[in-house]
Amino acid sequence: MKDASGIDDGTVLRASGLAKTFVLHTQGGVEIPVFAGLDFSVRAGECVVLSGRSGCGKSTLMRSLYANYRVDAGRIEIRHEDRIVDLATAPAHEILAVRRRTLGHVSQFLRVIPRVATIDIVAQPLRAAGIDAAAAERRAAELLARLNLPSRLWKLAPATFSGGEQQRVNIAHGFALARPVLLLDEPTASLDEGNRNVVIELIEEAKRDGAAIVAICHDHEVRNAIADRLFEMPGGRLAA
Numbered sequence: 077m078k079d080a081s082g083i084d085d086g087t088v089l090r091a092s093g094l095a096k097t098f099v100l101h102t103q104g105g106v107e108i109p110v111f112a113g114l115d116f117s118v119r120a121g122e123c124v125v126l127s128g129r130s131g132c133g134k135s136t137l138m139r140s141l142y143a144n145y146r147v148d149a150g151r152i153e154i155r156h157e158d159r160i161v162d163l164a165t166a167p168a169h170e171i172l173a174v175r176r177r178t179l180g181h182v183s184q185f186l187r188v189i190p191r192v193a194t195i196d197i198v199a200q201p202l203r204a205a206g207i208d209a210a211a212a213e214r215r216a217a218e219l220l221a222r223l224n225l226p227s228r229l230w231k232l233a234p235a236t237f238s239g240g241e242q243q244r245v246n247i248a249h250g251f252a253l254a255r256p257v258l259l260l261d262e263p264t265a266s267l268d269e270g271n272r273n274v275v276i277e278l279i280e281e282a283k284r285d286g287a288a289i290v291a292i293c294h295d296h297e298v299r300n301a302i303a304d305r306l307f308e309m310p311g312g313r314l315a316a
């Protein structure tokens with residue numbers, strides 16, 4: 077995307093003037109302002125870690141960037157194929173197309189789909205992008221093996237897996253298809269050191285491939301390993 081002087085500065089995702097207030101309709105319409113006038117951007121090959129106290133709105137910003145939450149004001153421009161899409165105003169079918177090809181997301185917890193085998197969950201983003209079933213399964217198996225998920229679990233649905241096993245399925249699903257922008261919400265929170273290091277490697281590989289990464293990450297070692305820059309949330313320094 078072009079900067080103010082018209083030069084393409086490698087920005088692939090740019091939010092400007094974002095505002096989000098939650099309104100609790102079931103609790104007397106209480107309003108919870110989370111942010112307003114927020115500007116944020118990330119370039120290809122760069123990892124930006126969102127920083128600030130618990131409750132300051134990091135997850136809300138990330139879900140807004142993924143268009144899970146509708147913002148009240150502002151633009152969320154993303155470079156999608158050969159054009160710029162504003163996710164703040166894009167229709168649902170366009171948001172889905174951007175997610176399929178351009179914008180990946182690893183949430184804090186796996187949303188388990190009943191009865192779908194782990195290997196198929198991980199292969200699904202590849203098949204949705206048009207990769208043939210055998211190649212998709214090979215890539216899924218490679219990721220699950222790297223993340224030390226025992227192969228006896230691959231044909232099972234992850235509903236009964238431990239928290240750490242589910243999180244590794246979630247990570248494999250998020251990294252299966254190389255996408256230009258990747259959002260990671262606490263990807264290593266429930267992992268042991270060995271698997272944390274695998275996630276650091278996956279992030280480094282994605283950056284080398286030119287991915288722009290936005291992460292929420294409380295683990296200092298992981299943060300130091302992956303962050304090119306910290307983004308201090310507005311209000312993130314206030315006492316809780």
Ligand SMILES: Nc1ncnc2c1ncn2[C@@H]1O[C@H](COP(=O)(O)OP(=O)(O)O)[C@@H](O)[C@H]1O
Pocket residue numbers: 098099108110128129130131132133134135136137
């Ligand atoms: N779905 C929601 N509905 C209402 N309030 C919410 C919702 N999600 C988050 N909040 C509120 O918004 C604020 C920011 O939350 P969150 O983005 O989860 O913070 P962080 O990720 O930085 O810990 C908190 O005060 C939280 O209670």
Ligand SMILES: [Mg+2]
Pocket residue numbers: 134135136292
């Ligand atoms: Mg959070």
